Amino acid sequence: MEFQTIIEPFRIKTVEPIRQLNREERIEALRNAHYNLFRVKAEDILIDLLTDSGTGAMSSEQWAGVMRADESYAGARSFYRFRDAVRKITGFKHVLPTHQGRAAEHILFGAAVSAGQIVPNNTHFDTTRANIEAQSAEARDLPIAEALHPEVEHPFKGNLDVAALADTLESEGGNVPMVFVTVTNNSGGGQPVSMANIRAVSELCRHHGIPLFLDACRFAENSWFIKQREEGYGDKTPLEIAKEMFSYADGCTMSAKKDGLTNIGGFLALNDDDLAHDCRDQLILTEGFPTYGGLAGHDLEAVALGLFEALDEAYLRYRVRSVAYFGDKLMAAGIPIVRPPGGHAIYIDAKAMLPHIPPLEFPAWALSVVLYAEGGVRSVEIGSVMFGHQPDGSEKPAPMELVRLAFPRRVYTQSHVDYLCEVVAHVNDLRSRIRGLVIVEAPPTLRHFTAKLKPLGGALLAS
Ligand code: F0G
Numbered sequence: 001m002e003f004q005t006i007i008e009p010f011r012i013k014t015v016e017p018i019r020q021l022n023r024e025e026r027i028e029a030l031r032n033a034h035y036n037l038f039r040v041k042a043e044d045i046l047i048d049l050l051t052d053s054g055t056g057a058m059s060s061e062q063w064a065g066v067m068r069a070d071e072s073y074a075g076a077r078s079f080y081r082f083r084d085a086v087r088k089i090t091g092f093k094h095v096l097p098t099h100q101g102r103a104a105e106h107i108l109f110g111a112a113v114s115a116g117q118i119v120p121n122n123t124h125f126d127t128t129r130a131n132i133e134a135q136s137a138e139a140r141d142l143p144i145a146e147a148l149h150p151e152v153e154h155p156f157k158g159n160l161d162v163a164a165l166a167d168t169l170e171s172e173g174g175n176v177p178m179v180f181v182t183v184t185n186n187s188g189g190g191q192p193v194s195m196a197n198i199r200a201v202s203e204l205c206r207h208h209g210i211p212l213f214l215d216a217c218r219f220a221e222n223s224w225f226i227k228q229r230e231e232g233y234g235d236k237t238p239l240e241i242a243k244e245m246f247s248y249a250d251g252c253t254m255s256a257k258k259d260g261l262t263n264i265g266g267f268l269a270l271n272d273d274d275l276a277h278d279c280r281d282q283l284i285l286t287e288g289f290p291t292y293g294g295l296a297g298h299d300l301e302a303v304a305l306g307l308f309e310a311l312d313e314a315y316l317r318y319r320v321r322s323v324a325y326f327g328d329k330l331m332a333a334g335i336p337i338v339r340p341p342g343g344h345a346i347y348i349d350a351k352a353m354l355p356h357i358p359p360l361e362f363p364a365w366a367l368s369v370v371l372y373a374e375g376g377v378r379s380v381e382i383g384s385v386m387f388g389h390q391p392d393g394s395e396k397p398a399p400m401e402l403v404r405l406a407f408p409r410r411v412y413t414q415s416h417v418d419y420l421c422e423v424v425a426h427v428n429d430l431r432s433r434i435r436g437l438v439i440v441e442a443p444p445t446l447r448h449f450t451a452k453l454k455p456l457g458g459a460l461l462a463s
Pocket of ligand 1: 050051052053100101102103125127128182186187215217254255256257266
């Protein structure tokens with residue numbers, strides 16, 4: 001007998017209470033936070049889906065690893081465990097620990113990218129883009145056309161547009177220091193990339209003699225989607241699939257805060273000896289000695305274990321299924337989301353849900369704030385507050401107005417998800433009353449983190 005219910009494949013040993021403010025208290029918290037959820041205190045949130053990064057629960061084995069760890073400055077046992085774990089999965093020769101993903105990006109781009117060059121990617125995550133732009137280089141997004149249409153279904157909507165890459169390398173190959181593929185494609189909805197796509201990109205890169213790097217933050221979730229959806233992979237283990245993905249690349253950057261199942265950590269791994277040498281010099285300058293690179297021995301130990309726990313089939317089945325369970329319920333309730341559900345998050349299409357709010361009155365921001373006011377849920381806007389401000393000071397609507405609800409790993413249960421569905425359905429019923437907002441004060445860059453806003457008409461909902 002095969003039972004249908006996919007349960008959380010763990011039992012709970014430690015609990016952290018969460019508290020429910022009432023609606024008036026949440027409205028007050030929002031007012032005090034200038035209608036910016038980044039400014040709300042975490043203890044005032046009931047269910048926190050701001051990010052899946054560094055917010056997961058570690059296992060009893062990982063905590064035991066924390067105690068076993070070696071905190072020696074140089075050559076710690078924990079480093080070798082970490083290095084061997086990364087090598088076993090990625091096959092890359094050089095492994096440089098960093099405190100998180102963006103530090104790996106900063107070191108790699110500092111060593112390998114110069115002004116005026118172009119780095120193609122399916123879609124750059126914002127820190128990846130910012131670190132390339134910090135070298136005065138161009139971060140060029142080349143997603144497949146389907147990626148820009150939330151309602152269009154595609155099994156591998158994270159794929160890179162191979163024809164567009166071929167054109168770019170044909171015309172500007174000499175100016176492309178490396179190509180990136182982000183698995184899964186976070187900015188494109190947490191959508192997976194197929195093995196066939198990674199292989200095709202790799203062949204093209206090798207033909208032009210250009211290295212391929214994976215932004216591997218969610219490599220285990222991507223492996224699971226390949227196992228589920230791509231012909232020929234159903235009988236392979238997630239580890240075998242991950243190894244094959246990495247075999248087509250020359251290196252990777254990694255935030256272990258995602259599929260490393262830890263609260264901090266990351267790495268840069270690569271095969272090229274000369275480049276690794278330059279990166280290691282930079283690592284010493286900005287992160288730490290090469291056998292700890294900005295992490296404690298206990299962090300290295302936790303990552304070494306977490307990388308393999310993230311590849312466990314029971315875990316991945318529960319992980320991807322619980323996000324899909326949420327997405328399926330929302331779709332059944334007629335709520336527009338990016339389809340199909342992604343690996344780590346559900347993205348609500350606020351442009352479709354709130355057509356009465358123009359983009360520059362920030363419909364996705366308004367929706368995220370109302371989700372908090374009504375249900376104590378924290379999400380993040382990926383829309384015109386995040387991307388609307390142009391370098392010349394003007395405002396331009398973002399391509400999409402999305403609200404991302406990202407799931408911390410091993411933290412919430414199915415009843416939390418059922419509650420979320422009720423909250424979103426309730427907010428959907430109120431949708432015609434939701435008002436836009438105006439920015440009162442904001443810094444010129446990365447304004448979404450600190451901006452102060454207020455609702456147009458003085459209240460979040462029209463009466
Ligand atoms: N690449 C991708 C695809 C990411 O999603 C992130 C982080 C990074 C790189 C940077 O890693 O945070 O360890 O420096 N994403 C988080 C998020 C912040 O909420 O999506 P980091």
